Amino acid sequence: MNDDDFLDVLRAAADEFDPVPAGVLRDASAALALRTLDAELAELVESEALVRGNGPLTLAFESEHVTISLEIDGSRLRGFVSGAEGEAVVETPRSRRAVPISDGWFTAADVPAGLVRVRVAASDGTPVVTRWVRS
Template identity: 35%
Template sequence: MNDDELMAGVRHAFDVLDPVPESVLAAARAAIAWRTPSAVLAEPAQDRPARTAAGVRGGTGRVLTFTCPGSTVEIEVSENGREREINGRLVPSSSGLVQVRHRDLPPDGITTRAESAGLFCVPGVPEGLVSLVFRLDDGTTIVTSWIRL
């Protein structure tokens, strides 16, 4: 028996005795599909509760700032039951497609456009882990790290 035959026997034993669950394989395939090779990663720089003006009713929320070389993404997340609304802006101002990725959304997620001032709003985002992808009109792609909303 050579090394290849031995490894094939070990692999077969694991496939029979302790197979990888289909949900784990599906999650792995989805993670690879969500990969954006040419994108710049914007990492969290600040996470704080949103401030509510005195005398104004409103739900709880968060303000998050993501930074990457040359750009900043600022978002405010407000809660409405199990859904979230994301209002944000790109600094410096830039227009482009904004995509929200989430496990429970279709592969293209929820999309909207950032206007020329860099402002955008994404309603109806499910609670849970999300990542934002910005495909700017100048050809730049920015991806935020995954955060729990």
Template identity: 40%
Template sequence: MSDDALEAELRRAVELFDPVPSELLQVAVEAYALRALDAELAELVFDSLSGPSRVRGDRAPRMLTFQVAELTVDLEVTVTADGGRVVGQLMPPGPAEVEVLGHRPVTLATDELGRFVYDDVPAGPFSLRCHLAGATVVTEWITV
């Protein structure tokens, strides 16, 4: 049997024994309806997990910065056994409502300085929708 024929058979075996789980397909289909048409997208401009690989066993919090126009969202994510603890700061500072999107959606209020804490973020996809005076900003998805 040629390499190509063998590979074709292996491809069939993979499709049989390791298919995309159907519930995942459904989540991806639904992602379309959930996309924010009304919000500005704050891009991930810094992530401490990018770049040169970290020392193994390094337990320092993950630092992330999202940015759109003059607004930045700084996050510090401390990994826990089944998720993470997120400390955030909006700049320029000010009160805002922050929706946490993902497996366990919740709405938080920042303090007067634009700070917020969420202790119990489940592992998985994570994004924030921030309602500010006169604007709604959504951060790019990351995986906690």
């Protein structure tokens, strides 16, 4: 038995004998939502993923102030933003990384699989964030 198998056995035992209470998960989700309480939410307006194969996921978001187009291909996230300058902050549940925006483009490598979102500051300073998407 390797380490991964052993951790799977421990995880299964914890789920069976001491599961996480539903209230804890609900409260944790609510706490994460409060981190962007002051940000304008960019709504998802377009999503395209290849049904077969390992092609990139493309998404388009719009808000009153900015538009953000994302391409997620494995652990690489590339985006184009209009209406914002400076840097884009690529967030996962466990990390935040700022990457520069150059001529509207930004790229983040080694983005862990799972949930991800992007935060930018509009030209007038308004914080704008995309919704969480699964990479």
